[in-house]
Amino acid sequence: MAFRARGLQTDPMWVPRAAVGAVAVLVGVAGLAGAAAEGFAAAAYGVRLPLTLALAGTLVGVGWSVAGALLAWLRPANAIGWLLLVVGTMTQLSLTEEAFAAAGWLGPAAAAGDWTARAPGLVLTLVGGWSIMAMLGTLPAFFPTGRPPGRTWWWPVGVVALGAVLIQLHWLAGQPSDDPLGAVSFVVYLAGAATIWVLATIRLARSAGPRRQQLAWLLGSVILIIVVNLLGDSLVAQVAQITSLYLLPAAIAIAVLRYRLLGIDASPRADPVRIVTEIGTHVGASADTEGELLTAVLAAVRRSVAAPGARIRDASRSVIACSGDLQPDAELPPTAFSAALAVGDLPLGVLEVAPKWPEEGFARREERMLAALAAQVAAVLHARSLAEQLEAQRDAAMDARTRERERLRHELHDGLGPALTGMGLGLAGLEDAIRASSATTALQITGVLRAEVARTVSEVRRILDDLQPTALEERGFAEAIRRGAVSVAAALPVSVEVGPLPALPPRVEQTAYRVVAEAVTNAVRHAGATRLDVCVRGDEGDNLVIDVRDDGAGFDPSRPPRDGIGLASMRARARELGGELAISSSDAGTTVTLRVPAAVLIA
Known part of the structure; x- marks a missing residue:
């Protein structure tokens, strides 16, 4: 229990998510109760519509609420989910109340259509009708970020809201549709909605994938809803109208599943263990010829999130490896992933990964995956750096050995060589002096040889000491x-x-x-x-x-x-x-x- 309490405290969105859960339960209960009332009314008083169609119409609010609850749960800060959830909830409560009235559960007067006996139903119908009209007119302005793209969008949004209020007041007054209030209401509403739709169409034409596909599915579903609701009251028209009401949550589902609406990724998750194993395989098998190791590692990172390109910069910001379509000098969008590569306090470089959809970026799950893989990439980069340093040290050791041999050759050639040659000549002179019985000359030569031997011994000691200066260890x-x-x-x-x-x-x-x-x-x-x-x-x-x-x-x-x-x-x-x-x-x-x-x- 303590663990759960800590979890709630660490989740800043637990309050709105709890509200989403409560509303979803309410809508579910209302939907089941409405379906039961609709079935009872059909059995007790005769079928107003085919039962399947009636049940589908009764549960429309549930479909909208499910879509809204999903978005509000995953993205509590975005207004789209809450808008759909509120509209769906009000619609479902209104439909359930209407089914209760038709079943006679609210009394005979309510069953007869007397609104004075259905005050809660009247309020729900007015609020639900207004919310549906307001949402259909303004949803393109708020989709998908939850706020209009600019201040100019707020004027038509306000006009649509006002027009929806006037339409509900006209309905409440019970006036014919062609009276002045009805005409003004529809003109005001259509003027605001048409402005929003024109701006949305322009926005659609200027957008790139996946934003364009997301907007296209939304606009297409809303247009279809509006068109079929103008077909009249025939059975075919009613079937089309009820069916069209499910298109909006269907379009949102497609936008999420196919085009990652709001960065929600429903695709199969990559196995991080498999990716790390693949990176380890490259480390063990590659000789890193001209950066092949880093390129192979980047390819594994790209595959983990289906990214089109990735690259690594070293500590000096120079690109040292690229993979995929990302060029070394290409500019990344603001939604690209970037992580510093370091081992301990040692900075190594930066990992940069380009998103598949520049406007959407990466899902949170993908960012966590890339952050985890960045540590593996840093380890590989560090190992590669150590290998390069080891190679450089080995080359330096070989060069030093070569120079030391050359130095020793010079020492022997320029120092010991002439000294030994001189001593050989001195010995020959000493031999000549002895044969000539010249003691004085022999003693002089002996003195010279003694001094030369002393110098040669000193030179040998110096050479040996240069090879391994023991004096450093001793003194x-x-x-x-x-x-x-x-x-x-x-x-x-x-x-x-x-x-x-x-x-x-x-x-x-x-x-x-x-x-x-x-x-x-x-x-x-x-x-x-x-x-x-x-x-x-x-x-x-x-x-x-x-x-x-x-x-x-x-x-x-x-x-x-x-x-x-x-x-x-x-x-x-x-x-x-x-x-x-x-x-x-x-x-x-x-x-x-x-x-x-x-x-x-x-x-």
């Missing part, structure tokens, strides 16, 4: 930079200053360490410097900034030396981090600056 980034620069510079004076640093990922530390080592090595080998300054700091934007300065001869940055590791390798390392390497050089020395943006640091 930390700042101390590793300080000791590494001093070790590479050997006897050259080096000043290392490390300021406050942002948090650095391991990959950033390793790459920065190697860039500093390479810059110091190049300065030692090629600059002829007498001093080196290394500054490592974080700037106001939490960027990592490293400056390596020397006081050497300098060079032209546009024509760097070909030997050594090379500036191209340092620039490549900087680009791996999304950073940049800047070089300024003059006769007073060279400065190499590495800058890594904060976006890379927190990635």
